[in-house]
Amino acid sequence: MGKILDGKAVANLLAQNLKEKVKKLKSEGIVPHFCVINIGDDPASKIYVRMKKRRAEKIGIVQDVYQLSADTSQEEALKLIDKLNSDPKINGVMVQLPAPDQIDADELLARINPDKDVDGLTPANTGRLWMDNHFVEPATAEGIIELLKHYHISLAGKNVVIIGRSNIVGKPLAALMLEQDATVTIAHSKTQNLEDLTKHADIVVSATGQAFLVTADMIKDGAIVVDVGINHVNGKLVGDVDFENVKEKASYITPVPGGVGPLTVQFLMEAVVKLTRRQNDRR
Ligand SMILES: Nc1nc(=O)c2c([nH]1)NC[C@@H]1CN(c3ccc(C(=O)N[C@@H](CCC(=O)O)C(=O)O)cc3)C=[N+]21
Structure with a gap:
């Protein structure tokens, strides 16, 4: 059975650190x-x-x-x-x-x-992201990178399949993972034979909004599975991944809720503090 990547716990740990940074800012007025x-x-x-x-x-x-x-x-x-x-x-x-x-x-x-761009979604900051001189990154993508780092999961040389090509998640995450030397494939709704790609992936990230899209037969033994999906099924919040079955096969997996979501919010806050610090240091 796979280990849970506890996004909520990591987000709360980071919040403690960020609170200290904010205290320092406050001491400067x-x-x-x-x-x-x-x-x-x-x-x-x-x-x-x-x-x-x-x-x-x-x-x-x-x-x-x-x-x-x-x-x-x-x-x-x-x-x-x-x-x-x-x-x-x-x-x-x-x-x-x-x-x-x-x-x-x-x-x-x-x-x-762009100097106030909390989401990192302005054209200027999107461009910087792909040129590797970024300052604020889209929060969900950055959250996933930091979550993997927290669990000492390296991206170098890994085969990653990202399902979903949105400007807010799939594309920026591909840029960040590429920067860390992963081999990145972006799959989407028109991709044929998705499972042929995912079966060979060391890391599968799903960000589609389609519940139960990623099933156990689609992933290789010991793969890492990151679920960015947000779906409501019978009044219950679920991701894109068939969590109960996939967790038996994965080495690591994020839950929904309590996985990527809290990290997204945390990294929006990290961005606000970073922007604030830079604006004041420039004055
Ligand atoms: N400009 C913009 N920036 C965003 O970053 C942005 C946005 N628009 N629009 C919508 C998406 C979605 N998003 C989430 C934030 C928090 C949770 C979150 O905290 N989820 C909790 C559960 C929340 C619940 O109970 O529904 C969890 O997964 O544990 C999820 C998703 C930010 N987004």
Whole structure:
């Protein structure tokens, strides 16, 4: 039976360290302060915003939530981002995804000042990520890298299959793993014979939103399985992985909940503190 990669425990350990960094900032009169822009009333977004608030408070970070109505126009949202970009008291800005249909989310992300880009999703920071001179990384991808590091799992020379090609998880994770000398394959909804790829993988990461996509027969004995999926099945939160069966075959596996999710929130907080420190050191 595989060992659990305890994301929640690692996130809480990191939170203790980050709290010390925030204390140091506070002794210099600086309080990290960021804003979440949430447009519309996606029920999952409400939960994530609340989880961020809880972790921010625990660490000593101020989080403001700008709740905009479901019929907000693109112009209104852009205006708010401009205002926060130019407010020297605000260290970080993020737009909670998904946004309603009338909103062009990519344009909103591109408008965020890269120096305040908590998510690391602006075009400038995405480019830096692939050029290996990054400063803030998308939180889920960074969380997975640090989780593996915590358990002394090296990426060098490993065959990794990432299922899912989103800008927020799959693509940035591929960049970070490639940087650590893994051989990375990105699979997606049009990939043929997925199991032919996953069966040869030392590490399988699934980020699709399809419950029970990854089954035990698809992975090799002793593989490491990271589950980024968030699915609700019969009122229960599950990932993309058939956890009960896959855990018997994997050497390490992340649970859902308690795996990647808490690390995502923790690394958003790490980004806020990093950005705050850099903004103040530059003044
Ligand atoms: N601009 C932007 N940045 C994001 O980072 C972002 C986003 N938009 N939109 C949605 C996704 C999803 N996401 C999660 C955050 C926390 C948990 C989390 O804490 N999950 C808990 C369980 C939470 C529950 O009970 O539902 C866990 O897995 O243990 C999961 C997922 C951040 N996202």
